[in-house]
Amino acid sequence: MGCVLCKNSAGAKDEPPPGNLRRDTKTDHLPSSVSVPEVVDIGERKKNQIQTARTWHTGDFSAGSSRRTLRMSLSAPEGWPPWLVAACGESIKDFTPRRATTYEKLDKIGQGTYSNVYKAKDLLTGEIVALKKVRFDNLEAESVKFMAREILMLQRLDHPNVIKLQGLVASRVSCSLYLVFEYMDHDLTGLAATQGSKFDISQVKCFMKQLLSGLEHCHSRGVLHRDIKGSNLLIDNNGILKIADFGLATFYDPKQKKQTMTSRVVTLWYRPPELLLGATNYGTGVDLWSAGCIMAELLAGKPVMPGRTEVEQLHKIFKLCGSPSDLYWKKYKLPNATLFKPQHPYKRCVSEAFSGFAPSTVHLVETLLAIDPDDRGTSTSALNSEFFTSEPLACDPSSLPKYPPSKELNIKLRDEEARRQKSLARKANGVEGARRVRFRGDRTGRAFPAPEANSENQANLDRCRMLPQTNGKSKSEKFPPPHQDGAVGHHPVEEDHHQSKKNSVFSAKHEASFGSSRSLKVGEGTSMRKISNKDGSSSSRKYIWGLKPPPALGLSMDLLFRSRSEVFGVRR
Numbered sequence: 001m002g003c004v005l006c007k008n009s010a011g012a013k014d015e016p017p018p019g020n021l022r023r024d025t026k027t028d029h030l031p032s033s034v035s036v037p038e039v040v041d042i043g044e045r046k047k048n049q050i051q052t053a054r055t056w057h058t059g060d061f062s063a064g065s066s067r068r069t070l071r072m073s074l075s076a077p078e079g080w081p082p083w084l085v086a087a088c089g090e091s092i093k094d095f096t097p098r099r100a101t102t103y104e105k106l107d108k109i110g111q112g113t114y115s116n117v118y119k120a121k122d123l124l125t126g127e128i129v130a131l132k133k134v135r136f137d138n139l140e141a142e143s144v145k146f147m148a149r150e151i152l153m154l155q156r157l158d159h160p161n162v163i164k165l166q167g168l169v170a171s172r173v174s175c176s177l178y179l180v181f182e183y184m185d186h187d188l189t190g191l192a193a194t195q196g197s198k199f200d201i202s203q204v205k206c207f208m209k210q211l212l213s214g215l216e217h218c219h220s221r222g223v224l225h226r227d228i229k230g231s232n233l234l235i236d237n238n239g240i241l242k243i244a245d246f247g248l249a250t251f252y253d254p255k256q257k258k259q260t261m262t263s264r265v266v267t268l269w270y271r272p273p274e275l276l277l278g279a280t281n282y283g284t285g286v287d288l289w290s291a292g293c294i295m296a297e298l299l300a301g302k303p304v305m306p307g308r309t310e311v312e313q314l315h316k317i318f319k320l321c322g323s324p325s326d327l328y329w330k331k332y333k334l335p336n337a338t339l340f341k342p343q344h345p346y347k348r349c350v351s352e353a354f355s356g357f358a359p360s361t362v363h364l365v366e367t368l369l370a371i372d373p374d375d376r377g378t379s380t381s382a383l384n385s386e387f388f389t390s391e392p393l394a395c396d397p398s399s400l401p402k403y404p405p406s407k408e409l410n411i412k413l414r415d416e417e418a419r420r421q422k423s424l425a426r427k428a429n430g431v432e433g434a435r436r437v438r439f440r441g442d443r444t445g446r447a448f449p450a451p452e453a454n455s456e457n458q459a460n461l462d463r464c465r466m467l468p469q470t471n472g473k474s475k476s477e478k479f480p481p482p483h484q485d486g487a488v489g490h491h492p493v494e495e496d497h498h499q500s501k502k503n504s505v506f507s508a509k510h511e512a513s514f515g516s517s518r519s520l521k522v523g524e525g526t527s528m529r530k531i532s533n534k535d536g537s538s539s540s541r542k543y544i545w546g547l548k549p550p551p552a553l554g555l556s557m558d559l560l561f562r563s564r565s566e567v568f569g570v571r572r
């Protein structure tokens with residue numbers, strides 16, 4: 001770790017008083033001189049790298065912004081490197097620079113797309129904190145801007161169910177930045193996996209109440225989170241849930257009707273249909289949909305719509321929530337409507353899928369998972385719903401079971417270790433050994449880490465988009481502009497839409513199961529599919545995909561799902 005270096009302060013001498021990193025005053029506005037882009041065009045990458053390398057030490061951070069940067073640098077809060085001031089402007093004035101050496105890293109506890117998260121000890125106060133180290137790959141300006149966006153959002157928020165930014169530690173030497181947060185023992189994904197069984201209804205109410213309260217606060221301050229998922233919902237050992245990771249959040253003005261935003265946000269499994277259909281004018285409904293997916297997941301004990309591609313995701317949504325009405329298509333006129341509008345309507349079956357639960361529970365899931373965002377209500381209306389007033393009431397957070405720290409990262413590491421063991425055993429003992437290891441691995445509990453916000457197979461996306469191969473780290477790669485998105489249409493899909501609905505029922509008593517066929521990628525451009533035959537036997541088929549040109553624009557969703565053999569070719 002490096003330390004904050006500054007001409008005037010020399011960083012080290014003026015240590016802040018212990019525990020006083022955050023001042024009382026709060027910036028409640030996005031500084032007018034700071035622009036945080038919705039998305040940086042992938043074509044800008046090269047330019048950004050050169051630009052950032054040139055400007056890192058001068059603080060001339062944004063292209064063509066020398067006068068603006070100079071203005072900000074002149075009024076810069078003391079002790080911060082110029083690049084940070086240029087990126088975050090006034091908002092960092094609430095923090096006092098700290099030396100990185102005043103923290104002791106204890107353990108790596110999380111890994112995001114553009115960050116590593118460490119458990120650390122504040123050597124001045126003895127407090128345990130989380131240090132989120134933001135990676136600036138190749139000194140890309142855009143990475144810094146996404147970090148700046150997160151800081152600006154966090155500055156605007158102050159609520160028990162929203163993570164608090166306690167401080168910043170910047171290093172000019174290593175070109176890295178640490179965001180200091182209160183330490184949280186679990187994230188919801190890790191906790192669910194540790195628990196091993198489904199949460200009971202009063203526990204689900206407890207989590208949902210906290211999630212919706214946090215969202216209510218964000219929305220009331222004009223912030224859309226745009227990446228609500230289990231691994232971004234942190235939980236401390238007292239059962240307090242806090243919404244974290246505001247790297248994709250944006251400011252939003254409900255009065256401004258024509259606010260254009262990118263549709264390439266929200267992790268695929270939690271992404272609402274309007275975004276998949278290309279909406280660029282949306283609101284709080286996107287977070288409410290994700291909250292609905294979380295609620296359904298807590299009830300079902302597993303993710304309810306785990307799509308692997310955008311097409312498959314939309315298909316899963318339509319299968320559960322029904323396809324949009326004619327009124328919807330007319331009302332929203334969404335860019336991808338022609339491509340995805342199914343020829344035959346899909347019947348909504350949310351209430352059937354959750355039929356084992358109380359009507360007030362089903363009603364809230366129905367509302368949050370409404371296809372039309374206008375029908376999803378608000379966080380406030382959800383909090384006032386019968387779900388929270390009917391028995392059993394939400395349990396007290398402190399009564400939630402206590403577990404050793406559990407994070408999505410632990411699940412990923414555990415799965416990787418199981419895979420490694422299996423491959424070692426296969427090498428040493430042949431198939432029998434591998435079977436034995438798999439059996440042991442299967443008993444370690446269930447784990448469902450969600451894919452990253454752009455969960456589509458990146459290699460395929462890059463191929464489709466004819467983009468140069470990159471290191472896959474920056475947010476602009478995660479969210480290329482919609483016009484470059486060639487993801488639709490030529491991925492193998494899991495199920496035929498005529499498949500029986502019986503697999504989609506989430507019972508209050510039984511394990512939910514969604515879909516019966518499994519797909520295993522066996523090599524470039526091929527996929528093995530286990531097919532259940534009518535006579536009850538099963539067989540495998542090899543699909544060739546990605547070798548043919550993408551289906552023409554306008555190919556209907558029905559065709560995409562009807563038969564892979566027609567589109568991709570099938571061999572026995």
Ligand SMILES: Nc1ncnc2c1ncn2[C@@H]1O[C@H](COP(=O)(O)OP(=O)(O)OP(=O)(O)O)[C@@H](O)[C@H]1O
Nearest residue numbers: 110112113114115117130181182183184231245407
């Ligand atoms: N305050 C905290 N206390 C404990 N663990 C944390 C804290 N903040 C983050 N983590 C852990 O680190 C992980 C990654 O953090 P975060 O989501 O903020 O990073 P990111 O780079 O923005 O990730 P993503 O790629 O999901 O957007 C989280 O899922 C969580 O497990």
